Amino acid sequence: MAGITLGGNPINTIGNLPKVGEKALDFKLKTVELKEKSLADYAGKNIILNIFPSVDTGVCAQSVREFNKKASxxxxxxxxxxxRDLPFAQARFCxxxxxxxxxxxxxxxxxxxxxxxxxxxSDSAFKNLHSRAIVIIDTEGKIAYTEQVSEIGSEPNYTTALEAL
Incomplete structure (x- = not known):
């Protein structure tokens, strides 16, 4: 499990991020239109997974804004x-x-x-939400980079993540 902090207080995740070089695991997630997306929908592309607890918090919202600027x-x-936000909250924010x-x-x-x-x-007031992390999947579907942000209230290292592309 990854030991991280929330407001300086120790909390944990259920495990550790996938290792660089491993094949990325498939997923089934919902879009803001309630359609299902999987890893196969992005085949042949570099994929940046910007993972966070809730878009309704300042740092999470800022990471979306920052990646929105850089993605273009x-x-x-x-x-x-x-x-784990409802798609309706995600759509409202966007x-x-x-x-x-x-x-x-x-x-x-x-x-x-x-x-x-x-x-x-796995514990704390954020139990069952996602930790703040970045995972980059290359065009061949392998993990190219990961960052488990050690403090939930801190932003990820955008520069290092983008350089990994």
């Missing part, structure tokens, strides 16, 4: 912003913020993405 400059790359360059996906149904990618928080 990336070739053959899609940014998937993944949380509409209010003018977010158009990233795709919001929800793990609200059963949390299987969080379990498979080991980002489900």
């Amino acid at each position: 400059e990336l070739e053959n790359t899609v940014v998937l912003c993944i949380s 509409g209010a913020e003018g977010i158009e360059n990233v795709e919001m996906l929800s793990d609200f149904e059963d949390g299987s993405f969080g379990k498979d990618y080991q980002v489900t928080i």
Whole structure:
């Protein structure tokens, strides 16, 4: 399990992020239109998974904004912003913020993405939400980069993540 912090207090995830070089696990997540998406829908593209607890928190919202800015400059790359928020909340946020360059996906149904990618928080007030993490999947479907952000209230290292592409 990954030891992280929430407001400086220790909390844990159910495991560790996949290892670089491993084949990325498939997933089934819902779009803001309640359609199902899987890893196969993005075959042949670089995929940035921007994983976080809730778009209704400041740092999570900022990560979506930041990747939205950067995504328009990336070739053959899609940014998937993944949380357990309901698709309706994700759609509301994107509409209010003018977010158009990233795709919001929800793990609200059963949390299987969080379990498979080991980002489900196992304790604290955030239990069963996702930790803040970045996972990059290359065009061949292999893990190219991961970052488990050690403090939930901190932003990921955007520069290092984008350099991994």
